Amino acid sequence: MWPLAGLAIIVLGLAAWRLTPLGPLPAAAVARRLDRRYPALEDSAGLLLLPAENLSLLEQFQQQRVAGRLTQLTKSEEQLLPVDFRRPGLLALGLLVAGAAAWAWPMASPRGAIPAAVAVHFNAPPARPGAPAPARILETQLLVTPPAYTRRGEFAPAQASFRCPQGARIRWRVRVSRPVAGGAPVLEMDGHRVAFRPVAGAANMFEAKQIMNASALYRLRFAGTVSDDYAIDVQADQAPAVRILTPRAYTLVPARGARPEVPVRALLHDDYGLSRAELIITVAQGAGEAVKFREVRRDLSGALGPQPAQTTVGSLLNLKQLGLTYGDELYFYISARDNNGHSARSDAYLVQWQDTAQAAGVSGLMGGPKVAPAYFRSQRQLIIDTQKLLAERKNLTLSELTTRANELGADQQALRLRYGKFMGEELEPGLGVTAGPETEAQPAPRAESHSPIAEDDDAPAPTAPAAGHDDHDHEASAPAGGNASPTAETDALLQPYIHKHDDAETADFLEPAVKTKLRAVLDQMWAAELRLRTAQPAAALPYEYRALRLLKEVQQQTRAFVKKAGFAPPAAPEPNLRLTGDLKGAAAPRLQAQVPAPAAQPAVRGALAWLAASTAGQPARPADARLLEPAGAALAQAALQQPGAYLGALRDLRHLLADVRAGRPSCPDCRRTVARALTDLLPPPPPADAAPPTPDRLARRYFQNLSSQPKVNAH
Template identity: 60%
Template sequence: MLAVALLLWPLRLVRPSIIAPRLDRQFAALEDSAGLLLQPGDTLNLLEHLQQQRVAQRLHTLRENGRLTLPVSWRTSLVVTALLGLAGVAVWWWPATQKSELVAGVPVRFSPAAVAAPGKVPARIVETQVRVTPPAYTHQPVFAPAQASFQGPEGARVRWQVRVSGSRRAVPEVEIGRQRLRMQAVAGQAGLFSAEYTLRNSVLYRLRFAGTVSDDYAIEVRADQAPIIRIQTPKPYTLVEFGVRPELPVRATLRDDYGLSRAELVITVAQGQGEAVKFREVRRDLSAAVGGQPAQANLLSQLNLPQLGLTYGDELYFYVSARDNAGHSSRTDAYLVQWQDTAVADSPSDMGMGVKVAPAYFRSQRQIIIDTEKLIAEKPRLDAATVASRANNLGFDQQSLRLRYGKFMGEEVGGSIGPGAPRSPIAEDEEDGHDETAAEHAAEGGDHHDHDHPTPPATSAIASLTAETDALMDPYIHKHDDSETADFLEPAVKAKLRAVLDQMWAAELRLRTGQLAEARPYEDRALKLLKEVQQQTRAYVKKAGFVPPPMPEATLRLTGELAGAAAPQRQQTLPAPALQPAVRAALRWLATTSATAKTNPADARVLEQAGTALAGAALQRPGVYLPALRALRELVADVRAGRPACAECRPPVERALTDLLAVPAPAPVAAPAPTRLAQHYFQELSR
């Protein structure tokens, strides 16, 4: 109203002398003569009097046509005023409506109150109200649970408000676990008390006032969970191949129980190779997708590899992190994106060079044997040319393998392998072509062994002045020009490896000539000798440490002796849980106390100790143990008063306490005694 008064205050300055010029400017039909209407008629001459009548007539016409109105739109103002009035009424009634909804009482069951004196009102809680205010970040409204046991979010404020009658000195209390909250009186309202508590963990509570105690009620706290992130695309490992557009969309789904506040994409770029790898981190803020703090959001971001500075052969790692309104954060696993490295094109000068860069591949001796057996099996179905070609290829593979092992003997070429080379005794005995060659030489010249051979010339080392020194150094010199001494193999290994090469030569000769069946024994002997050489050239290093003594297997095997053969057993005596004696004592009291006999108030302590164990179980499973806990409270109240224990409360308490007992160890069960018929049956069997 003050603002309206300030806006209307300038209207006090409005005068006819101010309105007349405005009308002359607004309406040309008045011919700038509206001021004549303000002049008295006796002061005007004839011409002014005629003009005054003319202007008055035109002004009347404008008024009838509705054009002569104030330059203010009252319709908009009236509509806005009406809406504001309705909003004011709603705001005026809203707190009262909300209060009426939140102060709805919840049913709370109390133990029987003490008998009041005649003429006095018993002290008791007549009404209980509960109000739960969730944290602001949850965006949940304040609510009033319909039951005394309820659920609430972590960090919520619970307000109990009770109305009492009777005693004015006693103050109600809220017992939460082992903590007692003393209620405060509400100012201006007699008999009204309130208390507040912040939820952190699930608890049990009850109300106390003037000796009366309510049943136990559970408050289940829902903990705030961290955000859940799921990356839909790409896959955990993505290879961007050559020719594919180097762009990848990153799509992720975020969920939270109350709301998301921040999202981020963290990218780590790895560039270079070997020890020259450089890492660089790039962070992208994706909080725009969670601007309204939704409980679920979809994120989309594009990975453009060239814009991130990547080239062929580089890679990047990325993950998505999110944070909720409570400050809890989570992140995904690292995802890898690799840009395929393209092969470097050779220059024209390199294209003409016949350099073989591919590694040399050799068939093993075992593979040659397998291929030979396969060719022997397929020989009846093949023509002679194909058999000869495949056999010659096998001979070439055998030659390559022989030359490969010949390098260990110091041979640079394969010329020393053959009939002219020194043969080992194994090859001379097994090669049947050797005797034929010797017979041919004997036939061509019978005196081949009778003539004298010239004495070979003396070497330069013997003829020199340092012959004795050379003879002493000869065993310790590694001679590359001599195949027999051009390696460091032991003499036994060297002799066996020479036999391997001889067998390979014999197998190669027969494979190249198409004698497949005759080549098989030489191939097998070459493989056998080769395995023996491999075993002899291995070096075994004995490990340092404990060496167990050898087992006397010869004296223990098949003897039936089981001493020390039992499985190891570990026994440990554990003390019973601390609450088990209290539970057993309560069950013993329930079993020995009659339901109709008077009780001893001192026995209430036994039941209270068992109630501690039952309260812990009710906190974990309130739906199962909470009714039993209430029944136990009634039993405690009856025992304290010396009354007979409640008969209806015994069965649920006994079942609950029995469930809390530890599982007994299994005990062996004695077999039942055999009947006379069974004894007679066994006697007949033993005959």
Template identity: 55%
Template sequence: MSPSVISAAAEPGLLRRVARSYASRRTVQLLLPFLAASGAALIAAKRWPQAGTALLVLLGLGVIALVVWLVRLWQFRPQPLARRLDREFAELEDSTGLLLRPTSDLNLLEELQQQHVVERLDALTAATPALLPAPWRTSLLLTGLLLVVAGVCWFLPAQTAQPTATVATAPAVPLRFVGKPAPAKAPRIQELKLLVTPPAYTRRAAFAAAQPSFQAPAGSRVRWRVRVSRRASAPVLELGKQRIPLRAVPGDSLAFEAEQIVNSSALYRMRFAGQTSEDYAIEIIPDRAPTLQLVSPKPYTLVEFGQKPQVGVRVTVRDDYGLSRARVVATVAKGEGEAVKFTEVATDLSAQLRGQPTQHQLTYTLQLRQLGLTYGDEVYFYVQAWDNHQQMARTDTYLVQWEDTTVDASGADISLGVNVVPAYFRSQRQVIIDTEKLLSERKELDQSTLASRANEIGHDQKVLRMRYGKFMGEEFDESIGQADAIPEGEKEEHHEGDGHDHGHAHGTPATDANPSSLETTAALMDPYMHKHDDAETADFLEPAVKAKLSVVLSQMWEAELRLRTVRPAEALPYEYKALRLLKEVQQQTRVYVKKAGYTPPPMPEATVRLTGELVGAATPQRRADVAAPASQPAVRAALALLGRLRRGQSAAAADAALLDRAGPVLAQAALQRPGAYLTALRDLRQLSAAMRASQPAPCPECLPVVERALTALLPTPAPAPTPASAPNRLSRRYLQALGQP
């Protein structure tokens, strides 16, 4: 077979491979945003069922358009493909169309050019498998945007489909009017219908109220529709302090309606053609935040050695209308002392709340190793939850600690004795107390115990002496507190082992007439040396204080000597003298600094002292007797009027204003407790209307009901002292008999 025949057979397959590669890449680019859009549409249809039909229709149209586009894309159209290859690659020399013609129709020059194009196209395909460019940037950006939209739809609160019931199909509720009944031909309200639509996040269906007073979730949309007997002025809805005129219903000349979103409890009534209805209550049910109860673990959990480094968490979550989100927040504490580092890790648990249940038990496992904990580290965690109205609640903070196995927990130190009695702060006064206590118990102690306790007190005296000796520049035990002279009464008591130098008693001369070269060197260096143990140069105390402190050290030395030699009674005078001198040193070293401030002028004592004159000496006082304001004056005035009416007295039409002023106070109480005060409020309005029209009370039994309700609004009076009852005749005689001798 000739080369021309081979190239002619390979040409259609070569172009088909290029077309198939381009079509596959374009298919992926189209499917990615389409799948993201389909997911967003399905999530939105599930969250908002009322828009589900439209979204599904759009999704079906999108599928049809995608199928048509893919069919056209995968159709092999060689001529447009050849023209595009010529535009994209100059190496083909605008000759790609020759590949579509059979070789028998080509002349020699065209046949050579066809073979040249086949070779160039083979080389381009080998170098770049994706020969025709297909931009990915637009497809990826559109896919990311649609995924974000899908995520937003997933986390937004769901909304149930609205019911088909309307206010037109709601049953009529009874409506009563106060005052004189309207004439038969006068316009009046024939019926009232109420439709309550709870907020979308509650996922509650709209309902028709069966009574004029009803309950509704907070944020509900309430629609009032009234039908009148004949056309007149528009009815007016009085909702709390608002006056809302009802608007006419299109297509029905005798129907009027009003719509209002109610967020708090309120009273309402209707006014039409001079008639006023009774007050009715709307009790709002507030949306409470979620409640969380941590079932496990305990507030403090220790993961001991050998246990798995994980802790299970179980939390029971409840809400009124549904839960939307939850997460667990863990704070990891690593390190010891000042090198502690804290890291916060939040884990989303919203996937467990699909369908937005009103009650669910969340489960989670704290993996200590994944959180970065090691032995001795701690993790603090709490759980948060959000409801459909984005109200948040959280649990208390719980602690999990991983036991540190490097700590020496041997029981050897458990058996060691622990001195729980605090050690005395040894002072000169405490040394005296211990010495006097030893003397009082001396007869009950044996000689060894007495010597041991005396030696311990002597040791305390030594420690105290060394402490005060540092103030004198004495740093060594041998030079602290040595007395310059020994009292005459103590010379005969020196003996060997008493701590004094008795070298001359053993034949050693007291002085050396020929000093050694070492002493000569020391004498030469003496002016140039800093002597820490020189009491004259080691401190900055005044000479008088230094001399007195030196005597204190001498007295302590003598007291220690007698305590060491088991003579506590002889040591006591030296201890007292040392204490007295120490107090004098403390007083002598104190510094008085006068405070800067106001210096009053000197008092003229010669003229005012002991004269008994008190004019102007008393502190001026401003005093005024102000009567306490009466609480609830409107209620008290209304109660006084009701008392007169109950006793059969007549009242003028102007007295109705007293009842009207007490009406707002009673209405405010009816908002809080409709069952206790709403009936009394209606009776009060009837009494006021009858009194204003100079008519008798329409219901005599209303008077005690209104009176009890107004009396309950008054504050509890303060208890007043009651006078004791006078003794009777028998008691007086008994008291007289007791007083007789």
């Protein structure tokens, strides 16, 4: 009540402060209101507030004119500026009624079920004959107030152990037989104590309140008696679950024949209710380094009016309205928020609008050459893409298969040309060569058995001739014929002294052995490219594998291995130790010790031993309670995790402790329940070695007869 009263005082003070300027209304404000209300004053009422000597001739004429009209308005109107108090009065009355209803709402609102008394068992010592009855708790009531985000009303649990949402406010109200000098009842929970407070207007009635954020065990203590342990299972609020029903994770919108629209539907679920849903779209426009990103947000909370626990939301992605063109793409995901502020989001989905150039199937023919090394595909990537094309072959048309295979062939050609630079190949062999008669300066191309168009693909690739550069022994051939160059004689003289690094045969970038394998790699790439260009991906795959294997061998062959520099130990004095027979210090040191294995859960095993002895007839002593108390702590921890399995056993252990302390015979049922629960807490024993199977009756007779047969000596 006090916080509400303080808030009301602050609101009233703020209203009084805002209403104070309405009393002494300034004349300039009155003039402005007159101008707005009466157009006949021609927005010149403010001239009446100025002295006539400070005005010009025209302003003086206007001042006299406005004064005359204001005089006429005063005679015709009862109030020049009437104040209507009806609307403010009705508004103030409505606010007062709403405030009174909100003030009386906690008392008049339904509290759910009326809190009924729950059964709480106390372990009280036996009363002595003739002694007055001890003070005790007669009645216990529980009331659970869930937090506001659950949108659930108050309820009264039917049992002392119950379940509630996280953040719920629990109220315990107890009625005692008579007050005692020791004080009020105490609530013990998780190692701390909460004292009960007297209830105003109710005799011998006490209450305590606690906000629960985690599961716990509690018990009540009053006048030397302690109740059993009871569990409160707190259910945490879960984050919303978002699942997109349509479209798929990747959607390709065709460039022709389909409307550029993609419907989006998603299923949202939460345990207590959803408060907000939003669709976040990221539009990517452009290509290469000129890509621009733009984010668009759409509110989908229209379907969450009553805050349902599960609903379906949807939206329509119109690519043209979002500003997309052919070749652009967008990413979207859906986020949801529940009443408690927890949020979740779905995975990102991709929608791409097919490019018109790709739809026409001319990207591999009319596209420019790939000159950026970052966009080259490796041989391993080509193999993966070829396998993917073979896997999707059944779902592709003949034109799509040919287009994709041609693109892979173009990538294989780019990779082959890239490795050909190491062999001195500046251009494609044969490009720019015109047909004509064979001359010495321009001999006809040689037909090699390892040509990529040869039918015998299994023939071993011939090795390229090694070209040495240290001795400069280059063969010179004198040009002759009609097609000889004018400087042929000069070139022939300089031939022994010139390195032709752009010639595939005399390039000296690599060693001759490496050049041989690299030439074989280029041949395999030639064969793979040929079959990819002719839409035969299955036939090109073996050549791609051979090219990759040879490339790995080239990498291993071009690596340089150096000796690792490190500590070099001195040479052992072998002449002093060899053939002496001295083995002192030769064996490795070994230490052995018999260490007993630590006992697992000694408190539980000690309590089980005492229970076994008590079941056999051993009388109980008050000192035996010290064996059961540590086991009670372990059982309480297990009951906190699994109340349904161990809470009853913990209650029976409390009764057993009370009987042992009082020297009474223990309850047999309690012993069995506690022993079963403590046995479950022990780890499972290691598996014992299985005994060898005993022979059956028939086998025994067979071996007996076999051993009783007389021995015959063979001569």
